[in-house]
Amino acid sequence: MGHWLDFIGVTVLLMNLMALSSSRIKSCVRIVAAQGALIGCIPVIKYFPCVAPVTVIFPLTNIILKGVVFPWLLLRALRAANIRKEVEPIGGYPFSLLMGVAIFVLSYWVISRVSGPGQPASVLNAAVSFATFFTGAYIIVSRMKAITQVIGYLMLENGIYLFGLVYLKEQSLLVEMSILLDIFVAVFVMGIAIFHISREFDHIDTEKLSQLKDIMATGQDL
Amino acid sequence: MMKTEIAQFALSLIISPFLFGVVNRTKAIFAGRRGAPFLQLYYDIFKLLKKSAVYSTTTTPVFIAAPIISLGAVIVALSLVPFAGYRSLVSFENDLILFIYMLALSRFFIVIAALDTGSSFEGMGASREVQFAVFAEPALFLSLVALARAAGQMSVSDIFSRSAFSLWSSYGPMVFLVLGAFFIVFLAENSRIPVDDPNTHLELTMIHEVMVLDHGGIDLAYTLYAAAIKFWLLGSLLIGVFFGPQTFGWGIDCVIFVVSMVVLACIVGIVESTFARLRLLKVPHFLIVALALSVVAVILTLR
Numbered sequence: 001m002g003h004w005l006d007f008i009g010v011t012v013l014l015m016n017l018m019a020l021s022s023s024r025i026k027s028c029v030r031i032v033a034a035q036g037a038l039i040g041c042i043p044v045i046k047y048f049p050c051v052a053p054v055t056v057i058f059p060l061t062n063i064i065l066k067g068v069v070f071p072w073l074l075l076r077a078l079r080a081a082n083i084r085k086e087v088e089p090i091g092g093y094p095f096s097l098l099m100g101v102a103i104f105v106l107s108y109w110v111i112s113r114v115s116g117p118g119q120p121a122s123v124l125n126a127a128v129s130f131a132t133f134f135t136g137a138y139i140i141v142s143r144m145k146a147i148t149q150v151i152g153y154l155m156l157e158n159g160i161y162l163f164g165l166v167y168l169k170e171q172s173l174l175v176e177m178s179i180l181l182d183i184f185v186a187v188f189v190m191g192i193a194i195f196h197i198s199r200e201f202d203h204i205d206t207e208k209l210s211q212l213k214d215i216m217a218t219g220q221d222l
Numbered sequence: 223m224m225k226t227e228i229a230q231f232a233l234s235l236i237i238s239p240f241l242f243g244v245v246n247r248t249k250a251i252f253a254g255r256r257g258a259p260f261l262q263l264y265y266d267i268f269k270l271l272k273k274s275a276v277y278s279t280t281t282t283p284v285f286i287a288a289p290i291i292s293l294g295a296v297i298v299a300l301s302l303v304p305f306a307g308y309r310s311l312v313s314f315e316n317d318l319i320l321f322i323y324m325l326a327l328s329r330f331f332i333v334i335a336a337l338d339t340g341s342s343f344e345g346m347g348a349s350r351e352v353q354f355a356v357f358a359e360p361a362l363f364l365s366l367v368a369l370a371r372a373a374g375q376m377s378v379s380d381i382f383s384r385s386a387f388s389l390w391s392s393y394g395p396m397v398f399l400v401l402g403a404f405f406i407v408f409l410a411e412n413s414r415i416p417v418d419d420p421n422t423h424l425e426l427t428m429i430h431e432v433m434v435l436d437h438g439g440i441d442l443a444y445t446l447y448a449a450a451i452k453f454w455l456l457g458s459l460l461i462g463v464f465f466g467p468q469t470f471g472w473g474i475d476c477v478i479f480v481v482s483m484v485v486l487a488c489i490v491g492i493v494e495s496t497f498a499r500l501r502l503l504k505v506p507h508f509l510i511v512a513l514a515l516s517v518v519a520v521i522l523t524l525r
Contacts, residue, residue, distance in 0.1 A: 108521050
């Protein structure tokens, strides 16, 4: 069984790298959705013979939300905002890919050093969860479009969820549900916000958004 | 005991040009043509061996020596790779390093001969070859290191003849990553389609072909043969991952191995017919994928 967990871990890692090296936002959305769904499958595999509300309802909600609802919301926002490609990040996509690998190496080192809350179920998956978390953070800081930053945010959450799965003996239904609800609301709001921003300003490039300043506040700088 | 190893070595020396025929036939079938005979490369090599080479006045002895050195280096590398899960002709502790260096030496001499012609056209090809080698070589090396770490062996022959097959159960994900990296490196090093197009003679797209443009006669025969052996060499690494220690007895194992090499050649032909060549600027990105896979594979063996 540990073998399967390792396979899922490596697949999640490869999805990180794919999301980092892809310039099409649509495929990024799909990759992160698939990643979320895949991580959602872990508890099902982990507790396979045992059927209880915690091991069935919660993973199912998770898989449906991350694998179906979020991509649907994001793809709708993409269509509404009429964007397809991300702007070239600093250093280009090959550099991003190498950064992804560097992040994984770093997280492996960190995981081997840190004495966490108990022994992780799989060191590889613990490292992958860290790497997913940091890759999400890296996507947020390196990409220009608001919608890609939402994708980074989702990936970051995937990392946190995987981390919980690896370290905790069992999920606390209440905590996980409240996190999921938070994320759901966040993605929902961001989907709407992106649509409105793009309708007002014809783009969702955050580089340009940061130039919006209050004339009174900045004074003669303008 | 030594007899089988010499027989395997001779067999791979003889069969390797045949694979190019398979690739070309597959491509021809996809294009709806009848295609050249399977043995076309043998005819070409024998025809060229009978001819003498023409040397330009700008070239130095380096240009004359390069094809034979490059062929020699590739043959030395070939003697280190196992055949069908059996021990290779030559093997010693840490010959992994020699293997990588022999491939690098072969490339170095092809490149330096291209520069030696003084043609800017060939210089361009040499520059591209070296640029892509920067990514392909570490990827190959790190993949081999990952296998070596997992197997606990530092000789190419030991990795593949003793333990490559058993790694599937203990290091499954790692072997998948290594296979991916090997395949990309295999396509790139043999100047196959996503990276280079062996058919074109357009300056925009050539990498390997442009470097050997000024070789003629017997030198061209050496170069063609070296390319065929390199194809066999890297292909047998890729196939070797699937082959364990002796399974059905020598004869049957060899037949299975050769058949899987032919299947690999067919796959290359299919890739060549269905994929488009990448833009030159995108090629490093493709190769970095191989590099990333191999780095992750090495990390996975650290546990």
